[in-house]
Amino acid sequence: MVKRTALALLIIGSLLGNGASLQGDKVREKIYIVPFGKMDPKTVETLRRPLERTFEMNVVVLQEQPLPSGAYDAARGQYLSTAFLDTLRRIYPEDTAKALAVADVDLYVPRLNFVFGEAERPGKVAVISITRLRPEYYGKPEDLELFSERMIKEAVHELGHTFGVWHCLNPRCVMFFSNSLMDTDRKGPDFCTACEKQLKQHVRSGDKSR
Ligand SMILES: [Zn+2]
């Protein structure tokens, strides 16, 4: 009797497994956070739970990677952000839905003074720099809460791009383009209704194309 119940459970289990396989593979995919260079593990960890909540996926922090040495521009004192995306493409695990590089160095792309981050849209890889998110960078007193809020907004914003969402005109939406930290501080960590809809659509169409 006990055996039969176990067998029945096994059959139900495998039926569910087959029926849900496409969806299941998607669900098992993870968002990986990859720290580059010297990073405080606690700082990186503050991103994990909020990203899990926002994207409803498992978020795992990977081992620290060396800064991409060829990406350093000594004259600017900055790293080319695109190099982080290239490195991520080489190293991300097979079950990666999205990979987010986090670095505590200043980033640039050729025609801009600096960038808070960069992402492939749509795609799998994104990077954020936390250097300019600290109030101390601007000679203001340390504020860990504000610093964390900014990191979460930047991470959600860049990952939003990887899900195919573009910039939003709503200044309260996380997808609003931050020209400065004033913009970052004004907006919330969440997608507005329109962007949320776009995000869900892209998640669904991503399933179909597989
Ligand atoms: Zn953006």
Ligand SMILES: [Zn+2]
């Ligand atoms: Zn929006």
